[in-house]
Amino acid sequence: MLGPRVEAYERMRIWHETTSPTNALVFDAAEVGESNLGYIVENRLLQAALLDEFTDSGGHLESAEFEELEVGADAVTVDTSAGTLSARLVIGADGAKSAVRQSVGLTADISDFNETAIVAPVATERSHEKTAWQRFMRNGTLAFLPLADGTSSIVWSADNALATDLAAMSPTEFETALNRASDLALGSTRLVSERIAFPLKRVGAHNYVTQRCALIGDAAHVVHPLAGQGVNLGLLDAATLAQLILDARVEREDPGALRVLRKYERWRKSEVAFMSTAIEAFDRFLAHGSGPLSRLAQRGLGWVNRSQEIKRLFVNRALGVAGELPRAAR
Ligand SMILES: Cc1cc2nc3c(=O)[nH]c(=O)nc-3n(C[C@H](O)[C@H](O)[C@H](O)COP(=O)(O)OP(=O)(O)OC[C@H]3O[C@@H](n4cnc5c(N)ncnc54)[C@H](O)[C@@H]3O)c2cc1C
Numbered sequence: 001m002l003g004p005r006v007e008a009y010e011r012m013r014i015w016h017e018t019t020s021p022t023n024a025l026v027f028d029a030a031e032v033g034e035s036n037l038g039y040i041v042e043n044r045l046l047q048a049a050l051l052d053e054f055t056d057s058g059g060h061l062e063s064a065e066f067e068e069l070e071v072g073a074d075a076v077t078v079d080t081s082a083g084t085l086s087a088r089l090v091i092g093a094d095g096a097k098s099a100v101r102q103s104v105g106l107t108a109d110i111s112d113f114n115e116t117a118i119v120a121p122v123a124t125e126r127s128h129e130k131t132a133w134q135r136f137m138r139n140g141t142l143a144f145l146p147l148a149d150g151t152s153s154i155v156w157s158a159d160n161a162l163a164t165d166l167a168a169m170s171p172t173e174f175e176t177a178l179n180r181a182s183d184l185a186l187g188s189t190r191l192v193s194e195r196i197a198f199p200l201k202r203v204g205a206h207n208y209v210t211q212r213c214a215l216i217g218d219a220a221h222v223v224h225p226l227a228g229q230g231v232n233l234g235l236l237d238a239a240t241l242a243q244l245i246l247d248a249r250v251e252r253e254d255p256g257a258l259r260v261l262r263k264y265e266r267w268r269k270s271e272v273a274f275m276s277t278a279i280e281a282f283d284r285f286l287a288h289g290s291g292p293l294s295r296l297a298q299r300g301l302g303w304v305n306r307s308q309e310i311k312r313l314f315v316n317r318a319l320g321v322a323g324e325l326p327r328a329a330r
Contacts, residue, residue, distance in 0.1 A: 007148040008036035011131040021185040025301040076212040089256035098219035113200040116163035118156045120195040125187025136286035209261035
């Protein structure tokens, strides 16, 4: 049974400020033969479940700060605040500012979206109907993610100037701005607790691997949060790398060998590039811009709404079906 901190969502409603919520593009799980489109899971809950699974299957966990590493011919030596470790492979899963990435000299493109995401839990007058609601505006994107207790979590990715104003507002002023931005799709809204602001950056490592080291998750790539794909991409990195390490073991290959790690990089880098380009196109043409391409993209929402085939393609991507590791790709 799903606990109160996990909610399956069955629908997505996406619309642009030039139209109304009733004309939204709707992805409905039932229409594509699925019971839901995904789950909204509290991050701490997901982390705790993964850590439990890791320790239950014999993994040993020690809290320590990473300091430095040195790659040798047969092993890599890692200095941490709890002592020195030696392994044949190190996986850098230490987020956007990855010290592991810097330590092994893997370079990355890092740039600003010039946007800040404001996140907060809100109560809404009308039920969220197990639906993720998203409105594209000319100065950002506002999403309502449904939570199991009937409240929603908002992620409002706003241009920095607007975000600064939103962060400075009193709770009542913010609620008024939120009601205007949501077009009252869920009725009037009330803040349940404080707002938190996250300045948004994009990160793309030029290479995900080097001898005896692989990067996964935000250490390798940070994408815009508007499609809620960051964790999915990281989980698929982990699953792909785990599969290739198991394969290497069967073949009696060294799991830290560049030959093995390059397979991981080839597969995941192209998947991430595809996803990040698609997300940025949504941000550029739907959440910003007013030229002919933006108008075309706005009309595109209606076209997609009328095609079950295109909807199925989008849903498969969002569910990660297209991200499975085909044996032929290795
Ligand atoms: C506003 C916002 C909303 C988002 N919404 C969604 C969403 O709805 N769905 C979704 O899928 N994604 C979302 N994301 C993206 C998601 O949060 C990230 O993609 C995800 O957290 C990346 O996970 P990670 O484990 O790779 O990195 P992180 O979550 O950054 O974890 C890195 C870990 O490494 C540890 N670490 C760092 N340095 C060291 C060191 N030197 N020594 C030891 N440990 C270290 C840190 O303590 C941390 O525990 C959102 C992001 C933002 C900013």
